[in-house]
Amino acid sequence: MITKYISELVLYGKENGLIEECDEIYVTNRLLELFDVMEYSEDDKVTSFRPVHEILEDMMTYAFEKGIMKEDTITAKDLFDTKIMGCITPAPSIVRKKFKEKYDVSPKEATDFYYNFSQATNYIRKDRIAKDEKWVTDTEYGEIDITINLSKPEKDPRDIAKAGKAKKSGYPACLLCKENEGYAGHFSHPARQNHRVMPVTLDGQQYFLQYSPYVYYNEHCIIFNAEHTPMKIDRAVFRKILDFVRQFPHYMAGSNADLPIVGGSILSHDHFQGGGYTFAMAKAGYDKTFKLPGFEDITSGIVKWPMSVIRLQGENAEKIVEAADHILTSWRAYTDKDAFIFSETDGVPHNTITPIARMRDGKYELDLVLRNNITTKEAPWGVYHPSADLHHIKKENIGLIEVMGLAVLPARLKKEMSDLAEAILNHKDIRADETLEKHADWVDEWIGNYTITSENIMEIIHNEISKVFVKVLECAGVYKRTKEGQEAFMRFVESL
Numbered sequence: 001m002i003t004k005y006i007s008e009l010v011l012y013g014k015e016n017g018l019i020e021e022c023d024e025i026y027v028t029n030r031l032l033e034l035f036d037v038m039e040y041s042e043d044d045k046v047t048s049f050r051p052v053h054e055i056l057e058d059m060m061t062y063a064f065e066k067g068i069m070k071e072d073t074i075t076a077k078d079l080f081d082t083k084i085m086g087c088i089t090p091a092p093s094i095v096r097k098k099f100k101e102k103y104d105v106s107p108k109e110a111t112d113f114y115y116n117f118s119q120a121t122n123y124i125r126k127d128r129i130a131k132d133e134k135w136v137t138d139t140e141y142g143e144i145d146i147t148i149n150l151s152k153p154e155k156d157p158r159d160i161a162k163a164g165k166a167k168k169s170g171y172p173a174c175l176l177c178k179e180n181e182g183y184a185g186h187f188s189h190p191a192r193q194n195h196r197v198m199p200v201t202l203d204g205q206q207y208f209l210q211y212s213p214y215v216y217y218n219e220h221c222i223i224f225n226a227e228h229t230p231m232k233i234d235r236a237v238f239r240k241i242l243d244f245v246r247q248f249p250h251y252m253a254g255s256n257a258d259l260p261i262v263g264g265s266i267l268s269h270d271h272f273q274g275g276g277y278t279f280a281m282a283k284a285g286y287d288k289t290f291k292l293p294g295f296e297d298i299t300s301g302i303v304k305w306p307m308s309v310i311r312l313q314g315e316n317a318e319k320i321v322e323a324a325d326h327i328l329t330s331w332r333a334y335t336d337k338d339a340f341i342f343s344e345t346d347g348v349p350h351n352t353i354t355p356i357a358r359m360r361d362g363k364y365e366l367d368l369v370l371r372n373n374i375t376t377k378e379a380p381w382g383v384y385h386p387s388a389d390l391h392h393i394k395k396e397n398i399g400l401i402e403v404m405g406l407a408v409l410p411a412r413l414k415k416e417m418s419d420l421a422e423a424i425l426n427h428k429d430i431r432a433d434e435t436l437e438k439h440a441d442w443v444d445e446w447i448g449n450y451t452i453t454s455e456n457i458m459e460i461i462h463n464e465i466s467k468v469f470v471k472v473l474e475c476a477g478v479y480k481r482t483k484e485g486q487e488a489f490m491r492f493v494e495s496l
Contacts, residue, residue, distance in 0.1 A: 001058070001062065002035050002037060002059065002062045003037065003039075003040055003041065004046060005055055005058050005059045005062070006028060006031045006032065006035070006037075006040075006059075007045045007046045008046050008049040008050065008055050009031065009049070009052070009055050009056075009059070009084070009088060010024060010027060010028055010031070010088070011045075011046060011047075011048075011049045012049045012052055012055065012088075013027065013088040015049070016120035017117070017120065018088050018089060018090060018117075018120055018121065019088055019090075027087060027088050028040065030087040031084070031087050031088075034068075034083070034084065034087060035059070035062070035063065035066075035068060036066070036068060051127065052085075052120075052122055053122070053125070053126075053127040056081040056084060056085075056122070059081070059084055060072075060077050060080055060081055063080060075187050076187075078190065078191065079184075079185050079186070079187075079190075079191045081122070082122075082185065082190070082191035082192070082193050082194055083184065083191060083193055085121055085122045085123075085193065085194040086182070086191075086193025086194050087193075088121075089121045089193065089194045089196070090196075092181060092182075092196050092197070095114075095117065095196040095198075096196075096198060096199065098113060099113065099114055099198050102114075107247060107248045107249065107250065108250050111219065111221075111248065111250070111251070111276070114198060114209075114211070115211060115219050117196070118196075118210075118211045121194040121195075121196075122194060123192075123194045123195055123196075123211070123213055124211060124213055124215055125151065125213065128150070128151040129151045129214070129215050131150040131151060132147055132148065132149055132150050132151055133147065133148040133150065133414060134146065134147045134148075135462050135466075137462065137463055137466030137467075139466065139467075139470050140470075141280065141284060141304065141305055141306055141405070141470065142280045142283050142284055142405070143280055143283075144280050144405050144406075144407070144466055144469060144470060145217070145279070145280065145405060145406040145407065146406075146407045146409065146462065146465060146466055146469060147216060147406065147407060147408055147409065148409045148410070148411060148413050148414050149214065149216070149408050149409065149410070149411055150411050150414060151214050151215075172189075173228040173268075173269075174228060174266060174268055174269050175189075175190070175266065176222065176224045176228075176266055176269040176271050177224075177228050177269065178197060178208055178224075178226055180192045180195060181195050181196060181197050182195065183195075190213075195210070196210075197209065197210045198210070200223060200244070200247070202223070202239075202240040202241075202243045202244055203236065203239040203240050203243050205225070205226075205240070206225075206226040207223050207224060207225055207226060207240070208223070208224055208226060209221055209222075209223050210222050210224070212273075216401055216406065216408055217275055217277040217279075217401070217406055218275060218276050218277040219251070219275045219276040219277070220273070220275045220277075221251070221273065221274045221275050222271055222272070222273055222274075223244060223253065223271060223272040223273070223274060224269060224270070224271040224272075225269065225270035225271065227270075228268070228269055229269070229270050230258075230267060230268055230269070230270065231255070231256065231258045231263070231266075231267050231268075231269070231270050231271070232258050232270065233255065233257060233258045233328065233352050233353055233354075233355065234325075234328070235321060235324075235325040235328075237255055237272075237355060238320070238321045238324045238325065238328075238355060238357075238366065239317075239318075239321050240272070241253040241254065241255060241272055241355060241356075241357040241366075242317045242320065242321065242357050242364055242366065243317075244272065244274065244357070245274075245357045245358055245359050245364070246317065246359075246364075248274070249359040250276055251274045251275055251276055252274055252275065252277070252278075252279070252282065252356060252357065252358040253272050253273070253274035253356070253357050253358075254272060254273060254274070254354065254355060254356035254357065254367075254400050254403075254404070255271075255272045255273075255354065255355055255356075255400065256273075256354060256399050256400045257352045257353065257354045257371045258352055259349065259350070259352045259371070259373045260373060261373040261375070261381070261382040261385060261397060262352065262354070262371040262372070262373045262382070262384070262385075262397065262398070262476075263352075263373075263397065263399070273400055273401070279404035279405045279406060280404070280405030280406075281303070281305055281309070281356070281367065281403070281404045281405045282356075282358060282367075282404070284303050284304050284305050285303070285304055286301035286302065286303060286304065286311065287301070287302045287303060287304040287486075288301055288302050289301035289302075290302075290493055292312075292323055292326075292327075292496060293496070294326075295312075295319060295322070295323040295326075297314060297316070297319065298312050298313065298314040298319060298320060298323055299311075299312070299313040299314065300312055300313075300323070302486075302489060302493070303367065305405075305473075305477075306470060306473035306474040306476075306477050306481060307369050307370075307403060307473055307474075307476055307477040307478075308369065308370040308477045308478045308479040308489060309367050309368065309369050309370075310327060310367070310368045310370070310493075311365065311366070311367050311368075312324060312365070312366045312367075312368070313360070313363050313364070313365045313366075314363060314364060315362075315363050315364070316364075317364050320364050320366050324355065324366055324368055326496065327353075327368055327496060328353050328368070330492075330495060330496055331351050331352075331353060331370055331492070332349065332351050332352070333351075334351060334492055334495065336488060336491060336492065338488065339478075339479070339485075339488035339491070340374075340383065341372060341478060341488075341492075342372075342374055345374065350372050350373050350374045351370070351371070351372050352371050352372075352373075353368050353369060353370060353371060354368075354369040354371055354400055354403050355367065355368055355369070356369070356400070356403075356404060369403050370478050370479070370492075371384070371476075371478065372384050372478045381395070384475065384476050384477070384478050385397075385398065385475060385476060386398070386471075386472045386475050386476070387471075387475050389441070389442075390468055390471055390472055390475065391438075392438040392439050392442060393409065393413070393442075393465060393468045393469070393472075394407065394409060394410075394468070394469065394472050396410070398472065398473070398476040402469075402472070402473070402476075403473075403476070405473075407465075407466075407469040407472075409465070409469075413465075416435060416436065416439065417458070417461050417465075419433070419435065419436060420436055420439055420443070420461065421457045421458055421461060423436060424443070424447065424452060424457060425452070425454055425457060430443060442464070442468070446460075446464050479492075
């Protein structure tokens with residue numbers, strides 16, 4: 001049967017533009033070698049193929065039964081099916097040439113090609129992403145996106161044990177390094193034989209474009225520095241993300257902040273995130289506008305958003321960079337004790353910015369989200385971080401994606417919400433359930449506001465989760481949406 005699966009996969013590769021006609025025999029022989037098969041008959045060729053994940057599953061079953069794949073854990077299978085796909089994935093030079101040819105026609109045609117390619121190679125695992133739960137809720141700040149991330153498989157205990165015993169490697173230095181392209185991987189580092197990255201020059205510096213394998217939103221891409229160098233929010237970052245949206249005007253680009261708690265998960269490697277999606281924050285209008293001294297030709301204002309956002313709009317990218325740098329420099333050094341804003345304590349800096357760039361109606365637009373990571377004994381996780389009463393839904397750092405209005409919630413919530421719905425419908429004591437008890441106070445707050453049925457229970461839970469996420473964003477806002485909070489915000493604006 002393995003020859004049938006190989007024929008299916010080769011046909012899949014040809015139909016999806018991964019295998020040229022002249023490469024068919026070469027690719028077939030690579031797959032035969034991988035599965036230790038010496039004979040191959042033309043009679044085994046097929047005229048149709050199934051979804052690629054189904055073909056790969058059958059190939060791995062065969063490989064495990066024959067002892068070619070030594071274990072059948074999730075990690076072992078991910079390593080092996082990526083190795084299979086690496087056999088049919090074109091070389092980087094070929095993919096980059098096609099990308100450039102498409103870009104010469106239009107930037108969108110280039111990214112359309114590359115995104116489809118990344119799915120065809122199974123680098124973006126469409127079958128897993130389809131499992132993610134998503135919904136949209138209308139709020140006072142517009143439509144907020146909620147996702148429960150189910151595309152990252154849970155680790156098998158056997159994988160965890162094996163990874164713990166494995167010798168630590170410094171190559172590649174991290175998951176974002178260019179050395180991941182084609183890397184075989186191991187039990188604590190994903191395989192990347194089917195991974196191809198596209199070179200992009202930003203403000204004269206070498207970066208690479210790739211897509212996130214987890215695709216939290218449409219065409220979720222990552223733009224990473226060619227060098228393994230730490231993240232830093234500075235004038236150069238503003239230039240680079242504006243340069244990116246100039247080259248790819250149908251995409252947005254932003255950066256996580258550069259400090260712990262308010263920063264992203266990988267602070268060790270300079271990178272941005274982008275994509276072809278309009279986030280709720282981008283749809284939000286100005287709460288009020290103001291003139292920034294020396295930058296009167298730029299439209300400046302505070303955005304109506306739960307977090308504290310200054311928006312700059314203009315036709316001249318360099319002027320926006322100068323204005324943004326002025327705001328960043330001022331914010332880094334800014335202290336307002338009455339508002340509990342401290343630039344530093346004991347020499348540890350607290351103020352930074354999460355910047356997001358986009359093109360709008362032919363103009364550059366740059367959002368600067370003010371962040372502060374100060375902690376106290378009462379809030380060791382961060383003062384401007386989800387408060388403890390919200391941790392049952394979201395306790396992780398609020399990074400770039402959440403800042404823009406898309407919640408990425410933990411996979412545990414899918415089962416917890418299903419169990420919670422069942423408990424509510426059957427009038428069970430939620431506090432008696434060890435897993436659900438943490439949700440009890442939250443449920444008490446809203447359960448009396450609804451006439452609950454089996455038909456509407458999940459919609460109600462989704463709606464209430466969305467309200468929690470709005471509170472999460474409000475917690476992360478350094479200036480609250482109150483009269484006192486907005487007056488304090490204006491004190492900073494006037495200091496500029």
